[in-house]
Amino acid sequence: MKLTIEKNGFMKVLQRIQGIVEKRNTMPILSNALIEATNGRLNIIATDLEVYIKDSATANILEEGSITVNARKLFEIVKEMPEETITINTGKEDRVTIKSGKARFTIMGLSSKDFPGFPLIEESKLESFDNALLKELIDKTSFAVSTDETRFNINGFLLEREKTKVRMITTDGHRLAFIEKDSSKNAPNTGKESVLLPRKGVMEIRKLLDEREGDCLISVTQKNVTIKKEDTVINIRLLEGEFPDYKKVIPTDNDRRIDTDKNMLLSSLKRVSVLSTDKIKGVKFNFSKSKLILSSSSPDIGEAIEELNVDYSGEDIEIAFNARYMIDVLEVMEEQTAGIYLKDPLSPGIIRADNSNDYTYIIMPMRL
Amino acid sequence: MMPPLPYRTIMHVDMNAFFASVEQRCNPQLRGKPVAVIGSSGRTVVTTASYEARACGVKTGMNKYEALRLCKDLIFVVGDNRKYMDASLRALEILKGFSPLVEAYSIDEAFVDITGANEPVEMAVRAKRLIKEDLGLLCSVGIAPNKLLAKLASDMQKPDGLVVIKDADVPSVLEDLPVNELCGIGGKLNGRLAALGIRTCGELGRFSASVLRERFGIIGERLKFMGMGDDDSPVVPMGEEANAKSVGHSMTLPADVSSLSVIERHILKLSEMVGVRARRFGLKGRKISLTIRYPDFFTFTRHRTLSFYTNDTHAVYAIAKDILAAIRLKSAVRLIGVTLFDLAKDPRQLALFGLDVKKAALLNAMDALNKEFGDASVTWAALMEDEGKGKPSATFRRQSCILKNRRLCRKVALGLWRPTGARNVNVK
Numbered sequence: 001m002k003l004t005i006e007k008n009g010f011m012k013v014l015q016r017i018q019g020i021v022e023k024r025n026t027m028p029i030l031s032n033a034l035i036e037a038t039n040g041r042l043n044i045i046a047t048d049l050e051v052y053i054k055d056s057a058t059a060n061i062l063e064e065g066s067i068t069v070n071a072r073k074l075f076e077i078v079k080e081m082p083e084e085t086i087t088i089n090t091g092k093e094d095r096v097t098i099k100s101g102k103a104r105f106t107i108m109g110l111s112s113k114d115f116p117g118f119p120l121i122e123e124s125k126l127e128s129f130d131n132a133l134l135k136e137l138i139d140k141t142s143f144a145v146s147t148d149e150t151r152f153n154i155n156g157f158l159l160e161r162e163k164t165k166v167r168m169i170t171t172d173g174h175r176l177a178f179i180e181k182d183s184s185k186n187a188p189n190t191g192k193e194s195v196l197l198p199r200k201g202v203m204e205i206r207k208l209l210d211e212r213e214g215d216c217l218i219s220v221t222q223k224n225v226t227i228k229k230e231d232t233v234i235n236i237r238l239l240e241g242e243f244p245d246y247k248k249v250i251p252t253d254n255d256r257r258i259d260t261d262k263n264m265l266l267s268s269l270k271r272v273s274v275l276s277t278d279k280i281k282g283v284k285f286n287f288s289k290s291k292l293i294l295s296s297s298s299p300d301i302g303e304a305i306e307e308l309n310v311d312y313s314g315e316d317i318e319i320a321f322n323a324r325y326m327i328d329v330l331e332v333m334e335e336q337t338a339g340i341y342l343k344d345p346l347s348p349g350i351i352r353a354d355n356s357n358d359y360t361y362i363i364m365p366m367r368l
Numbered sequence: 369m370m371p372p373l374p375y376r377t378i379m380h381v382d383m384n385a386f387f388a389s390v391e392q393r394c395n396p397q398l399r400g401k402p403v404a405v406i407g408s409s410g411r412t413v414v415t416t417a418s419y420e421a422r423a424c425g426v427k428t429g430m431n432k433y434e435a436l437r438l439c440k441d442l443i444f445v446v447g448d449n450r451k452y453m454d455a456s457l458r459a460l461e462i463l464k465g466f467s468p469l470v471e472a473y474s475i476d477e478a479f480v481d482i483t484g485a486n487e488p489v490e491m492a493v494r495a496k497r498l499i500k501e502d503l504g505l506l507c508s509v510g511i512a513p514n515k516l517l518a519k520l521a522s523d524m525q526k527p528d529g530l531v532v533i534k535d536a537d538v539p540s541v542l543e544d545l546p547v548n549e550l551c552g553i554g555g556k557l558n559g560r561l562a563a564l565g566i567r568t569c570g571e572l573g574r575f576s577a578s579v580l581r582e583r584f585g586i587i588g589e590r591l592k593f594m595g596m597g598d599d600d601s602p603v604v605p606m607g608e609e610a611n612a613k614s615v616g617h618s619m620t621l622p623a624d625v626s627s628l629s630v631i632e633r634h635i636l637k638l639s640e641m642v643g644v645r646a647r648r649f650g651l652k653g654r655k656i657s658l659t660i661r662y663p664d665f666f667t668f669t670r671h672r673t674l675s676f677y678t679n680d681t682h683a684v685y686a687i688a689k690d691i692l693a694a695i696r697l698k699s700a701v702r703l704i705g706v707t708l709f710d711l712a713k714d715p716r717q718l719a720l721f722g723l724d725v726k727k728a729a730l731l732n733a734m735d736a737l738n739k740e741f742g743d744a745s746v747t748w749a750a751l752m753e754d755e756g757k758g759k760p761s762a763t764f765r766r767q768s769c770i771l772k773n774r775r776l777c778r779k780v781a782l783g784l785w786r787p788t789g790a791r792n793v794n795v796k
Contacts, residue, residue: 147675150686171678173724244721282716311510322717348720367716 001065002089003037007081007100007152009057010042014075016211016232017046019204020053021071032068034115035088037061045061045118051201052235063089066112069096119227120234126217131209133181134216137168138206140179140359145199146172153241157202159225162192167248168235175325176246176362195220196243201236206215208232250362251268254341254350258287259311264340266330268306271294273323275304281323282366287342288316296323319345320366326351329361377488378603379480380510380518381463383456386476388418391445393504402439405447406432408622416445417528428570452476455503466491467646470496471603479515481603492530513538516599519551538597543570550594560584561591569595590617591703613653617641618705620791625661628692628698635688636681636750638706643681644735650714652677658691659705669705670695677712681731681748683706 014033022030028047034045042059045052067090078086081100088098094109104160138157146154151173160167166183209216217228226235247300273281274294286293292310297303319342330338335353342349345368352360387405392398404414404422412432424439454474463470469481483492492509499507500569508529510521517538521531533541536621547569548558564583568573572595580588593599617638625631635658646653657671670691678684688706719725737746 002405148678149674149690150683150684171720173719173721176720244723248722345717362720362722364718367718 001067002063003042003059003061003089004085005042005057007078007084010059010086011075011078013044013055013057014071014078016055016208017044017053018075019069020046020048020051020200021208022048029068029110029114030068030116031072031128032065032110032115033071033074034068034152035074035111036066036112038064038066039115044107045115047116047118049116050199050237051204052116052233054118054233054235056231065090067094067096067109068112068115069107069109069227073107074098077107079279085287096184118233119224119226121228121233121235121367122219124368125219125221125367126226126228127219128215129218130183131213131215133166133183134218135206135209137166137179137181138202138209140332141168142199142202142206144170144172144175144177144330144361145197146170151248152239153196153243155241155330156199157197157240158194158243158246159197159220160192160194161220168354171244171246174322174364176249177329178246178250178360178362180358193220194243195225196239196241197225198239201225201234202367205234205236207233249348250360251341251343251348251350254343254347256287256314256317256342257312258292258340258342259337260292260308260340262330262333262336264308265338266327268294268308269323269327269330272304272306273327275301277321282320283323283326284318284320286313286316286318317342317345318368319349320368321349321363322366325363329363333359376481376483376513377485378512378515378518379466379482379488379495380473380512380515380522381459381478381480381493381499382458382508382510382519382522382526383419383420383476383499384506384508385416386455386505387416387452388421388445388446389505390451392418393455394451395445397579398443398445400424402442403445404432404435404442405445407620408446410428411620411622430587440628455505458503459499459505459507462502463495465498468496468725469603469605471605477519479518479603480678482511483720489530489532496528496530514597514599515601515603516551516594520549523549539570541664542573542595542597545569547595548573552594553591566595569597571595573597613707613711614707615642615649615653615711616644616657616705616709617645618629618659618703618707620661620703621701624700624702626697631692631701631704632689633751634704635692635719636685636748638704639685639688640681640751641686642708643679643731644707644738646679646708646711647714647731647735651708651711652714653678653708654678655708655710656687656691658688658695658703658706658710659703659707660695660697660701661703663700664701665702668704669707671707673710677714679708679714680727682727 017033018036021033030048036043037059038061040054040061043054043056045054077098082103082361086098086100088096090096090109094111096107096109098105141157145157149155154171154173158169164182165180167178167180169178186253208227208229212229219226224235224237226233269283272294273283273296275298276282282296284295290309290312291307293305293310295303320349329351333353337354339352339354341352345365348362348364351363353359388403391403391405402424403418404421405416406428407413407415414426414428414430415433415597416428419427421439421442426435426439426442437639452475460470460472460478463478463480467480467482471479473479482488484492488511492511496509496653499505499772506528508522508526510524510531512518512521512533513535517533521533524531545568547553547561547566551570560583561572561742566575572591575592577589577592580591582588584591592731619638621634626661632793654677655671656675657669659667659669661667672687672691674687683705719728
């Protein structure tokens with residue numbers, strides 16, 4: 001294999017794959033990236049066996065071929081190269097030489113034969129998906145994904161498609177984010193489709209959505225989800241766990257409704273939570289007529305209290321929430337007014353924007 | 369500089385050959401004979417030797433065969449922690465008669481703050497007499513202006529000693545005392561100090577504080593004070609210890625084990641003990657560590673940080689097992705320890721899903737039953753299987769159905785298997 005490639009383009013693809021390369025050293029070849037010179041392009045593939053990424057850059061191919069090299073090292077080398085043009089060629093025993101100007105690196109590669117193959121993608125199954133919509137689905141749910149590795153069934157994003165509706169749901173067992181959008185722009189789905197996407201893969205997709213304009217192509221099978229945007233293809237193996245029945249935990253009888261200015265509540269919560277005890281920030285919410293008193297205390301430090309005007313006319317209610325959970329949702333809400341719907345101090349609360357039911361956030365209280 | 373210390377009088381009480389003495393007291397036939405206590409029947413390391421055995425040269429840490437070579441009449445007794453705990457608590461009760469400030473330093477040592485006592489020596493004599501009369505045990509007592517020196521004093525005369533170090537005596541006592549005689553300076557530190565040319569406490573006390581700080585970090589300065597015999601640490605009475613920083617259990621296995629499934633089973637048992645304790649204290653932790661000791665006493669610890677707080681037995685077990693999976697064991701395993709740390713008070717956060725609620729309720733129910741009927745009255749089915757055999761027997765399965773939740777009760781059964789062997793139970 002022999003080729004020359006322009007530094008900037010090469011660096012971009014190398015950077016994009018870094019997040020996927022396996023960091024834990026379970027299989028040495030997974031810390032490598034596969035580079036393949038063919039047809040006037042340099043293709044590059046990386047995987048941790050759960051997420052696969054394929055990208056490509058134009059290159060001047062002098063001799064076709066392929067090799068795998070340590071992705072991290074290759075990126076660091078290319079980044080520091082002095083000239084705009086980089087030459088790569090393979091030598092004996094899987095050695096790879098990278099040259100630019102007078103700099104010359106020789107690193108050991110591993111044969112591309114041993115690298116896991118990129119899953120087969122059926123181009124015909126790829127359908128267009130609104131970029132901004134996918135971004136919103138991810139951004140409004142990603143903070144609630146469980147990071148508890150032992151609970152693999154909630155360790156990801158539940159993506160549902162039913163007719164023209166598309167939904168994304170995440171939970172960590174204490175709170176749940178639900179968003180439902182109409183995707184009439186996209187081809188309607190015949191049946192109901194429900195898949196569980198792992199966190200890492202979705203975060204990689206999210207990066208890709210930011211990088212480039214234009215809609216992406218998506219295909220969902222029983223085992224994988226594939227996203228394609230220009231030359232970049234990300235394929236994610238679906239999680240196998242059974243996501244809990246989220247419909248059951250979305251309350252329908254939370255009659256006490258409080259409307260509050262979102263920004264005011266957000267900044268007040270940030271202030272008050274400074275003094276809440278421990279690493280888990282519990283804040284007390286005291287609702288009474290047109291008034292909300294937020295308070296927190298720590299036996300070792302002191303206490304904080306703040307009064308806010310809210311739109312509420314029901315009975316007094318006192319309830320405690322983890323401030324972090326509340327702040328997370330308020331930060332992604334675009335609307336001016338946040339609606340809080342409560343039942344009693346031990347039942348889940350709902351937070352919604354204005355009157356819309358598209359975005360629903362459920363948060364379980366803390367015992368007072 | 370350390371502020372001038374208020375004048376204090378501290379008494380350190382060290383029970384002599386504690387485990388062996390308790391055994392001799394319980395079994396008159398052992399009295400006056402060389403006795404060595406070992407961890408369990410499958411174990412060979414001597415944990416304590418009676419003074420009769422020590423006279424022949426038998427020491428703690430020796431193995432059975434070495435000990436037998438030195439003393440052919442040596443009688444081995446398998447240790448019984450409950451007996452020792454009971455004796456220890458009784459001794460503490462006696463000491464509390466002298467001062468409310470009694471710190472249980474270990475199972476066989478205690479500090480008593482007797483500042484203001486008119487006749488500290490007379491007090492010590494009475495304490496020794498009471499312990500001997502009530503418990504039939506001997507102890508060495510050290511009296512000094514602080515804990516460091518009190519401990520040093522009690523070490524000076526064994527058994528049945530009583531040594532007083534007065535303020536004025538401190539320089540002469542410490543001048544030629546090897547540094548490793550001080551509590552807190554062990555082999556490694558001793559070696560590093562020796563490399564600086566420091567062999568005695570006198571030398572340590574005169575050494576440059578800045579060099580010590582540079583070499584040893586924050587403890588550098590403290591080392592210098594130790595060399596001068598200064599120690600301002602208070603006697604912390606029981607129940608007033610600082611908040612727990614970790615909850616851990618470790619266990620020397622009855623015999624060295626190399627089977628992964630058996631090791632995992634011990635890890636499950638330890639995880640359960642850790643979980644029970646954390647739940648009892650209302651604590652959750654975010655870091656879990658696994659400690660392994662090989663038969664050659666090489667010991668290491670690996671930990672994993674979680675992004676959430678837990679005290680769920682199953683979560684602790686899953687993580688500890690995961691840590692084990694990442695270790696390439698070089699030999700059989702002698703000791704296993706599981707610790708939960710980076711603790712926070714259980715925030716009383718409620719769970720959203722019914723299954724989680726049930727799971728928490730199940731753990732609470734298990735804890736309550738075990739509290740009522742004794743440890744491991746209800747335990748995990750995996751702890752009941754015979755080594756190498758598959759499923760729990762039909763009886764167990766039937767019993768396990770007492771618990772309604774099908775998905776969970778598969779893992780829980782009324783059971784008996786519990787690991788034996790010396791256990792180190794610590795809440796630090």
